[in-house]
Amino acid sequence: MWGIIINRFKQGFRTTLSYPKEVPSFPQRFRGKPVLNNTADTPCPINKSKDPLGAVASGKKLTLDMGKCLFNEDLKAICPKGILTYSQDHRLAVSKKKDLILQGEEVKLARALNEKTRKIFGRSLKLREVCAGSCSGCDAEIQAMGNIVFDLSRFGIQFVASPRHADGLMITGPVTKNMELALKKTYEAVPHPKIVIAVGACAINGGPFQGGRDVHDGVDGLIPVDLYIPGCPPHPLTILDGLLRLLGKLENKENNFR
Amino acid sequence: MKQHELYVRNGQNWEWDRIPILEEDSFRQEILRECSHGARLVNLFAYPEGSGNIRIFSMLGRDHEGKLRLLSMRIPIKKGCFQSLTPELPQAHLFEREIAEQFAITPVGHPWLKPVRYHQNYCDAPDLWPAVSSRSIPGVYPFYRVDGEEVHEVAVGPVHAGIIEPGHFRFQCHGEEILNLEIQLGYQHRGIEKMMENVSMERSVLLAESIAGDTVIGHAMAYCHLIESLSDCEISPRAEAIRAIALELERLSNHIGDLGALSTDIGFLPPAAYFGRLRGEFLNLLMELSGNRYGRSLCRVGGVLFDLDQEMIKDFQKRLLVARKDLKEICDLFFTKSSVLSRLEGTGIVSNKIAKELGLVGPTARASSCGLDVRTDYAFGLYRFHHIPISTVLSADVYARALMRRLESQRSIEFILEILNQIPDGDLQIKSAALKPKHMALSMVEGWRGEIVHVAITDAHSRITRYKMKDPSFNNWMGLSMAVRGAQISDFPLCNKSFNLSYAGHDL
Incomplete structure (x- = not known):
């Protein structure tokens, strides 16, 4: 008993982030939102071999699909002129798949659910997590949201043990053929109205496994998705940012908590 | 005939031709002999060699000498089977099931031969388990069962209660006591x-x-x-x-x-x-x-x-x-x-x-x-x-x-x-x-x-x-x-x- 109390003092108070009031600074090497320096007069030769997943497309202007991007350092080598860099911005979640495609700096961040659904979920959102072939990297970050640093439940969001107790699913992984049926059954077990959140490059587009014989290329086409959170894996704050935006608790662009 | 022996170390490479090929029986005997002298089965895997043969490699780790002995044998696809090591060497059990699933060859005498990951084989041969590899979900396969008046079965998964990966756990219980647990994975197989x-x-x-x-x-x-x-x-x-x-x-x-x-x-x-x-x-x-x-x-x-x-x-x-x-x-x-x-x-x-x-x-x-x-x-x-x-x-x-x-x-x-x-x-x-x-x-x-x-x-x-x-x-x-x-x-x-x-x- 005394041991526990003494230890508590030694550990001190250095626990939960004051997010979203303050956003902690990310290290300089952190790879957040990609930035394309798309100036029209500098056409850049693209080295396709550095982009094996086809994240970058060169039309009139270069575009980058964040859903296909693994946020890997080597992708920068796609153009020697340094047209692609990563910023420290952790906010990446979007509502529509086409919003994942970046042209310049702007990302159309996720919109809030409609008023009616928000009334139901706004103060209490229960999610069921389904890992459908992920390497467990995304799952580890989802789990990390529950620790004392991020403390997910202070926002009224919790992960529950059964889909029947849930308001929605959070899905990771490309959806392996062997998980397809289990995922569909889990989805059916969630009562209406329900939301679906795809977390990580795999769940959005198959990630490094896209086109594989034993996997689907993400959740799309199997069940409808309401929120896409790109990353490999997305930082816990990236996931949290997406969830809070979906619930209308963060105003667009700014981090104002409401 | 005494075959030359090949020992390899971590991080080494060697020419393909140097790998000794043993007869099926001596391959088996050598593995059992090495393992009875303290070696560990570090790897056992198959490779389709072309010309109608499957090569099976085994790497036997002599942990305290820092080297591994490499052996191989050749199995004609037509023959499609080899004598299982598992009854004498339990550590081979999953390796042999993996080989059976990947290359459709049967380890004869394997005590619990069923798929590991539920996928189609790698060599366009008829699957050993055609009914399961073509379906979406693993699990349509008998589990090890214990019968008895008060014995009950608990099935958990693939979707678990926590934020973890999918797998299926089948417990055979008598009251609170677990008599056997069989773990069936494969849901995460991405190839x-x-x-x-x-x-x-x-x-x-x-x-x-x-x-x-x-x-x-x-x-x-x-x-x-x-x-x-x-x-x-x-x-x-x-x-x-x-x-x-x-x-x-x-x-x-x-x-x-x-x-x-x-x-x-x-x-x-x-x-x-x-x-x-x-x-x-x-x-x-x-x-x-x-x-x-x-x-x-x-x-x-x-x-x-x-x-x-x-x-x-x-x-x-x-x-x-x-x-x-x-x-x-x-x-x-x-x-x-x-x-x-x-x-x-x-x-x-x-x-x-x-x-x-x-x-x-x-x-x-x-x-x-x-x-x-x-x-x-x-x-x-x-x-x-x-x-x-x-x-x-x-x-x-x-x-x-x-x-x-x-x-x-x-x-x-x-x-x-x-x-x-x-x-x-x-x-x-x-x-x-x-x-x-x-x-x-x-x-x-x-x-x-x-x-x-x-x-x-x-x-x-x-x-x-x-x-x-x-x-x-x-x-x-x-x-x-x-x-x-x-x-x-x-x-x-x-x-x-x-x-x-x-x-x-x-x-x-």
Whole structure:
């Protein structure tokens, strides 16, 4: 008993982030939102071999699909002129798949659910997590949201043990053929109205496994998705940012908590 | 006729022609003889040779000599079967099931022959289990059953209650007592091994980083070592040092996360919260180094992509010293409480004999007093010059596996501090040459779960025609089944946490 109390003092108070009031600074090497320096007069030769997943497309202007991007350092080598860099911005979640495609700096961040659904979920959102072939990297970050640093439940969001107790699913992984049926059954077990959140490059587009014989290329086409959170894996704050935006608790662009 | 013998070492490559081919019977006898003299079945896998033959390779680890004996045999596809080793050598059981599933050849006499991952075979032959490989879900296959008036069956999964990966657990129980647990995985099967043969090098390293998301550094390092070996590329001591630091940071974050999970499971929440925070500290150090909390993009063929400058080294040292103090204090709190000890001690015992029979690896094996560790036995990279002392524990229970994590975490922090003090010079990344044609190479890394093994075979055009990988989970899942045999079903979560195996690493 005394041991526990003494230890508590030694550990001190250095626990939960004051997010979203303050956003902690990310290290300089952190790879957040990609930035394309798309100036029209500098056409850049693209080295396709550095982009094996086809994240970058060169039309009139270069575009980058964040859903296909693994946020890997080597992708920068796609153009020697340094047209692609990563910023420290952790906010990446979007509502529509086409919003994942970046042209310049702007990302159309996720919109809030409609008023009616928000009334139901706004103060209490229960999610069921389904890992459908992920390497467990995304799952580890989802789990990390529950620790004392991020403390997910202070926002009224919790992960529950059964889909029947849930308001929605959070899905990771490309959806392996062997998980397809289990995922569909889990989805059916969630009562209406329900939301679906795809977390990580795999769940959005198959990630490094896209086109594989034993996997689907993400959740799309199997069940409808309401929120896409790109990353490999997305930082816990990236996931949290997406969830809070979906619930209308963060105003667009700014981090104002409401 | 006396065949010549081929011994290989970690990180070596050798010409395809040098691999001895034995008759089926002598192949079998040699494996059994080596294993009865203390060798361990490190790998057993098949390769479609063309010309209607399947080659089966076995790698027998002589742990204390730091070398492995390589044997092979040839089986005509028409024959389609070989005599199973499993009845005499239980550690072969999953390897043989894997071979049967991947190449549609039957190990005759295998006591429990069923698919491992439920997929179509790799060689367009009729599947051994056509009914299951074409369906969407594994599980339509009989489980080991115990009959009796009061015996009942508990089925769990694939979708579990927590935020974890999918797998199916089938318990045969009598009251609270578990008579048998059969673990059926395969839900996570993404077909990585096969994909490795068909994708570019730029993509295959990304695949290697996604074998198991908590072992990014371990698998990426094994992959890089393998490709570097196949192209005779000698990376700089500095790159070796940075890789080793990252590997130990990965070990620290996972071991400490596991201690937190164990505290949660026994309902002792203060250390659960502290361990959870401390785990994040190590992930954040990896993020400082590589820009990603799990170390993605750090290891690349030829070296590493990120350096440690003087300022970072100082910062790392400072943070590690704080973490070392925190770790000691939290562990002292956790490991001295009698309620913790009474929950951990004597739960989920895997005896040394069973651990050896099943070929367990990593901290799980060391907790059953098997003194094996790739960092010492088959030293690679920086570990050739800086040794980490191995810890082993005798009691072989959940307590032993928890204590292993504490001891290894302490050693890892000491190791990183030592390396940071005298980090060698050298280029971060050097250019690698083309792969050698008609070669085979082996790479082993001690990941935080244990022995990671990658093997590749190249053809005459230097293309990789077979990439075999083995995550330590592949060896250790059977250990979990044995740990809970005879235990109460309510002990399962605790035992499971004490192993914390990867589903994705097993399913590939």
